[in-house]
Amino acid sequence: MREIWQESIRAHESPLVGRAVERARELPLASLREAGFYRDRGKYFLNISYPSLQAMSEVSAAGIYPPAASGTGRRVALYVHMPFCTAECYYCHYYKKFGQSSGAVDTYLGAIDRELELYQRQFGGLEAVSVYVGGGTPSYLNPDQIDRLLGIIKAHTSIQKGAEVCFEMHPESTTADRVSVLVGHGVNRVSIGVESFEDRLLKAENRRHTAQEAVAAFERVRGGGIANVNLDLIYGLRGQDLSGWEYNLDRIAVLQPTSATMYYLRLKTGTPEYKLWQADPKSFPSDEELMLMHIMSFEKMEGQLGYTQSPVDWFIRDPSFFHTYQDYNWRRSDETPLLGVGASAYSAIDGWQYYNINDTGRYQVALSEARLPIWRGEHLPPEERMRRTVMLGIKMGIDRSVFRTTYGVDVVDAFESMWQRLSDLGLVVVTDQMVDLTYTGKLFADEVGQVFYSAAMKKRMEAVDPHLISTTWPQFNR
Numbered sequence: 001m002r003e004i005w006q007e008s009i010r011a012h013e014s015p016l017v018g019r020a021v022e023r024a025r026e027l028p029l030a031s032l033r034e035a036g037f038y039r040d041r042g043k044y045f046l047n048i049s050y051p052s053l054q055a056m057s058e059v060s061a062a063g064i065y066p067p068a069a070s071g072t073g074r075r076v077a078l079y080v081h082m083p084f085c086t087a088e089c090y091y092c093h094y095y096k097k098f099g100q101s102s103g104a105v106d107t108y109l110g111a112i113d114r115e116l117e118l119y120q121r122q123f124g125g126l127e128a129v130s131v132y133v134g135g136g137t138p139s140y141l142n143p144d145q146i147d148r149l150l151g152i153i154k155a156h157t158s159i160q161k162g163a164e165v166c167f168e169m170h171p172e173s174t175t176a177d178r179v180s181v182l183v184g185h186g187v188n189r190v191s192i193g194v195e196s197f198e199d200r201l202l203k204a205e206n207r208r209h210t211a212q213e214a215v216a217a218f219e220r221v222r223g224g225g226i227a228n229v230n231l232d233l234i235y236g237l238r239g240q241d242l243s244g245w246e247y248n249l250d251r252i253a254v255l256q257p258t259s260a261t262m263y264y265l266r267l268k269t270g271t272p273e274y275k276l277w278q279a280d281p282k283s284f285p286s287d288e289e290l291m292l293m294h295i296m297s298f299e300k301m302e303g304q305l306g307y308t309q310s311p312v313d314w315f316i317r318d319p320s321f322f323h324t325y326q327d328y329n330w331r332r333s334d335e336t337p338l339l340g341v342g343a344s345a346y347s348a349i350d351g352w353q354y355y356n357i358n359d360t361g362r363y364q365v366a367l368s369e370a371r372l373p374i375w376r377g378e379h380l381p382p383e384e385r386m387r388r389t390v391m392l393g394i395k396m397g398i399d400r401s402v403f404r405t406t407y408g409v410d411v412v413d414a415f416e417s418m419w420q421r422l423s424d425l426g427l428v429v430v431t432d433q434m435v436d437l438t439y440t441g442k443l444f445a446d447e448v449g450q451v452f453y454s455a456a457m458k459k460r461m462e463a464v465d466p467h468l469i470s471t472t473w474p475q476f477n478r
């Protein structure tokens with residue numbers, strides 16, 4: 001490994017790459033690898049649910065929500081899935097459909113309306129502490145459809161004052177008229193998929209926009225009145241190298257978005273990217289280069305630009321841009337449930353976790369019959385819920401007093417020997433208030449989280465192909 005890094009130093013005179021190599025050499029990577037902490041491109045997956053969709057069984061909505069139940073209202077973090085895109089980006093493994101007609105989108109919006117109405121009735125009202133409209137590509141909708149969608153959300157949900165309301169956009173559909181509809185509805189955060197500022201990589205991934213167009217989209221959102229704009233980038237793409245990644249970080253330095261997300265490329269069975277990787281792994285950055293790119297992000301974003309990470313790999317310019325939806329999603333879903341509506345959406349509520357049907361046709365049929373379109377899920381007993389919260393929450397840092405209030409036990413006492421081991425390995429730091437990942441721990445956040453699987457869950461997860469985990473594409477259903 002060291003030799004490859006020597007090569008990197010020789011090949012790149014950049015101080016940032018040099019600094020990343022130095023940092024990498026300071027880390028006890030050999031002993032961490034021996035202890036099982038190594039990010040392997042062939043096995044990596046992002047922790048998003050516990051267990052993964054593929055390890056869950058089918059559940060009936062009636063089993064989760066008994067017919068007679070009704071309440072006096074629920075506070076939820078709301079996720080709404082828009083499964084539409086103009087064409088396929090080669091790496092993407094989210095549930096979406098391509099080139100759908102405007103009529104098809106309208107029909108889908110009708111189903112979203114019915115689903116929210118069913119939940120509103122089920123709970124006796126819905127109050128949203130945050131709203132996230134994701135996809136697919138929500139900006140695939142035309143301005144009238146966006147207006148209708150946000151109207152539907154508001155008709156069934158009272159959005160808490162000051163709540164984060166976020167909308168995902170693709171550069172090709174980030175138009176001024178769409179932004180103006182978002183502003184009119186009080187959307188206060190937009191996340192744009194930039195993915196790379198290198199045109200040759202965008203082209204190779206079939207992204208359908210140039211870097212310049214992505215920058216113009218960013219300026220259009222800011223100029224249109226939404227100050228909080230997140231830019232998504234991916235590192236590890238085919239043909240990317242260390243200087244290319246540094247160029248991306250330099251562009252971020254110039255644009256100064258309020259936040260930027262830097263995703264490690266996930267290779268998922270069935271995507272064109274996965275096939276390309278299998279055919280020619282050498283055309284992708286190596287595991288060592290990926291580690292250097294990861295460290296370069298930390299050094300540039302935190303060390304030089306003054307951003308902070310919260311959660312891991314989400315860099316925010318200052319604390320006011322903290323992404324509250326992700327906080328509810330990962331750290332607080334046993335306190336305020338996560339309610340996902342739309343095809344393939346994921347919910348975590350009252351100990352249940354479940355995914356909706358990932359097929360718009362069957363999703364719409366269920367709703368036309370006034371059935372909640374719930375597909376696979378399971379109910380977690382209290383100890384498994386705590387493990388889930390630690391697995392996801394460690395990416396943000398676990399607040400011991402919040403954990404105690406939610407579960408009635410101190411997170412350090414609950415998993416004492418594991419924290420001890422992780423702390424001995426230099427991956428976490430435990431204080432009176434928090435359990436946090438260290439700098440080294442942040443490089444292995446998902447791998448650290450996976451240590452918290454119970455024995456039974458570990459066994460089930462080992463039976464799932466890692467290249468299927470964290471995907472909602474129907475072609476991967478097993």
Ligand SMILES: C[S@@+](CC[C@H](N)C(=O)[O-])C[C@H]1O[C@@H](n2cnc3c(N)ncnc32)[C@H](O)[C@@H]1O
Nearest residue numbers: 091092135136137168169170193232263265266
């Ligand atoms: C639903 S998409 C973003 C919005 C919009 N559809 C777009 O592409 O511009 C959410 C983000 O997930 C990330 N993503 C998708 N597939 C990924 C993969 N295989 N590995 C890493 N990140 C991925 C991308 O950064 C993408 O911007």
Ligand code: SF4
Nearest residue numbers: 085088089092135136
């Ligand atoms: S990255 Fe965005 S635009 Fe591309 S296929 Fe995925 S959801 Fe659609």
